[in-house]
Amino acid sequence: SFSENFKDRAEQIGEETAFELGSDINNAVMGDVGDAYLWQNQGDARVRSTHEDAPEGLGGLVFLFADPPTEIDAYGNSHTGNPGTNFGCRCWADTAPKGRKAKRHYTVREKKSKKH
Numbered sequence: 868s869f870s871e872n873f874k875d876r877a878e879q880i881g882e883e884t885a886f887e888l889g890s891d892i893n894n895a896v897m898g899d900v901g902d903a904y905l906w907q908n909q910g911d912a913r914v915r916s917t918h919e920d921a922p923e924g925l926g927g928l929v930f931l932f933a934d935p936p937t938e939i940d941a942y943g944n945s946h947t948g949n950p951g952t953n954f955g956c957r958c959w960a961d962t963a964p965k966g967r968k969a970k971r972h973y974t975v976r977e978k979k980s981k982k983h
Contacts, residue, residue: 883955891951903931903969904960906950916978918958925958925975929967932960936973 908914908926917938920926925936930949937947950958963969 887951901963902933903929903963903967904949905929905963905967906936906958907961908958913957915956917975918956923975923978925973928973929963929969930973931969931971934969934971936970936975938975938977940977941979 906918906925906928908918908920908924914924914926916924917940918924918926921928925938928936930936932949935947935949935952937945938953939945946953950956950960
């Protein structure tokens with residue numbers, strides 16, 4: 868029904884807004900700790916292919932806040948940003964391990980779906 872769909876959509880918007888706020892706070896705190904971060908994902912089935920663990924995605928790689936990675940989806944749309952900045956992203960920035968060099972000018976492309 869309309870009211871159920873409206874409620875579901877409201878919950879989705881609330882969840883996305885909460886993740887975005889949490890990401891903004893996390894990125895601000897991490898930015899105070901250092902200039903580099905480790906890209907972390909939720910590790911579940913909802914993680915998009917570009918955010919999966921490396922080598923296919925960004926998970927587990929180190930980046931600079933000032934030089935975030937670019938992801939390109941299957942339609943050619945691109946987004947450059949730190950964890951949690953792309954619509955619906957639930958990833959976060961974690962402390963970069965000592966001695967790990969940050970990737971610079973990094974781009975990852977969405978894997979083609981087997982459904983296509």
